[in-house]
Amino acid sequence: MKHFSGHARPHAIHDHIRDEAIGWLIGFCEQEINADGLRRFERWLKASPEHVQAYLQISALWEAADRLNRTNALQIDELVQRAAAERSIVKLQPAADRLRSVGATRVGRGIMHGRAALAASLVVLTFSAIAAFWWQSHRSMVYATSVGEERTITLSDSSTVALDARTKIRVRYTKGLRTIELVEGQALFRVEHNRARPFVVTAGDATIRDVGTQFDVRRDGAATTVTVLQGRVTTGGVYVSAGQRVVVAPRSTLHPVRVNARLAIAWMEGKLVFDAIPLSDVIRDFNRYSLKPVTIDDPQILSLHVSGTFDARNSAQLVQFLTQRFGLVAHESANGIHLARH
Numbered sequence: 001m002k003h004f005s006g007h008a009r010p011h012a013i014h015d016h017i018r019d020e021a022i023g024w025l026i027g028f029c030e031q032e033i034n035a036d037g038l039r040r041f042e043r044w045l046k047a048s049p050e051h052v053q054a055y056l057q058i059s060a061l062w063e064a065a066d067r068l069n070r071t072n073a074l075q076i077d078e079l080v081q082r083a084a085a086e087r088s089i090v091k092l093q094p095a096a097d098r099l100r101s102v103g104a105t106r107v108g109r110g111i112m113h114g115r116a117a118l119a120a121s122l123v124v125l126t127f128s129a130i131a132a133f134w135w136q137s138h139r140s141m142v143y144a145t146s147v148g149e150e151r152t153i154t155l156s157d158s159s160t161v162a163l164d165a166r167t168k169i170r171v172r173y174t175k176g177l178r179t180i181e182l183v184e185g186q187a188l189f190r191v192e193h194n195r196a197r198p199f200v201v202t203a204g205d206a207t208i209r210d211v212g213t214q215f216d217v218r219r220d221g222a223a224t225t226v227t228v229l230q231g232r233v234t235t236g237g238v239y240v241s242a243g244q245r246v247v248v249a250p251r252s253t254l255h256p257v258r259v260n261a262r263l264a265i266a267w268m269e270g271k272l273v274f275d276a277i278p279l280s281d282v283i284r285d286f287n288r289y290s291l292k293p294v295t296i297d298d299p300q301i302l303s304l305h306v307s308g309t310f311d312a313r314n315s316a317q318l319v320q321f322l323t324q325r326f327g328l329v330a331h332e333s334a335n336g337i338h339l340a341r342h
């Protein structure tokens with residue numbers, strides 16, 4: 001799927017990479033990384049030079065290597081060594097130059113060579129100190145997508161969150177609770193269940209507590225729609241099971257209903273599915289994906305209902321449908337597409 005995002009400056013670390021690095025540091029510092037997490041950390045470290053470089057840039061801000069907990073450093077030493085041996089992470093000249101200026105001189109073991117050894121060694125040296133520093137200053141981490149962008153985040157407990165376009169979440173993990181706030185948009189959660197450390201999603205007035213499951217949460221103003229794909233969740237004292245959906249809104253009674261849960265996440269395949277939905281909501285959904293928004297001023301037109309399956313990134317398909325179905329006229333400009341009656 002196409003992403004509408006800018007290009008980073010040379011050697012700059014993308015914000016989401018830095019956030020992921022911080023997440024790993026916090027996870028190890030809080031001793032919440034299990035055996036599977038260690039394997040995922042190793043894969044993450046090997047995946048890109050930018051991942052290691054993120055540690056390097058952070059480490060330049062922290063100069064208390066002599067205060068490190070050596071036991072914690074050794075815990076990941078083997079993983080870092082293996083990652084350093086991969087050819088995919090050796091191109092780190094700019095970061096290595098910066099590290100020379102702060103006196104990073106630890107000698108790596110035999111399987112680590114050149115700049116990769118310097119990078120990996122510094123990761124080992126500064127791991128605990130960086131974790132402590134960032135744990136204090138980044139207790140809550142924010143992830144967001146822009147127009148037309150989708151993104152999947154792997155959290156430190158192996159849970160994943162897939163963000164739809166124009167979605168924002170705030171993540172806060174503590175020793176006893178995992179909390180995600182859906183500030184806006186839509187997200188699909190695949191949760192690693194941990195009875196001793198509940199996973200809770202908040203969205204407006206809705207509080208969704210995981211009972212070991214996979215579920216989709218969509219926030220539309222004051223209303224929040226929860227659709228369960230696997231397992232079950234609780235919200236407002238009501239259990240919602242796989243294949244059910246519930247809408248949480250102020251002063252409303254919760255009534256889970258049976259739905260085709262797969263349609264709730266059709267957005268992950270680039271599709272928007274509507275079943276007698278007001279045109280105002282249809283246009284709002286399309287405009288989350290298009291840089292040329294569709295607008296309609298007539299409230300009578302906006303109250304019309306639409307059913308069908310559309311390509312989320314093809315607003316021309318929607319415009320053609322509306323002109324044929326309701327006899328509207330499209331006026332396109334550099335700012336977007338405006339629809340009106342003849």
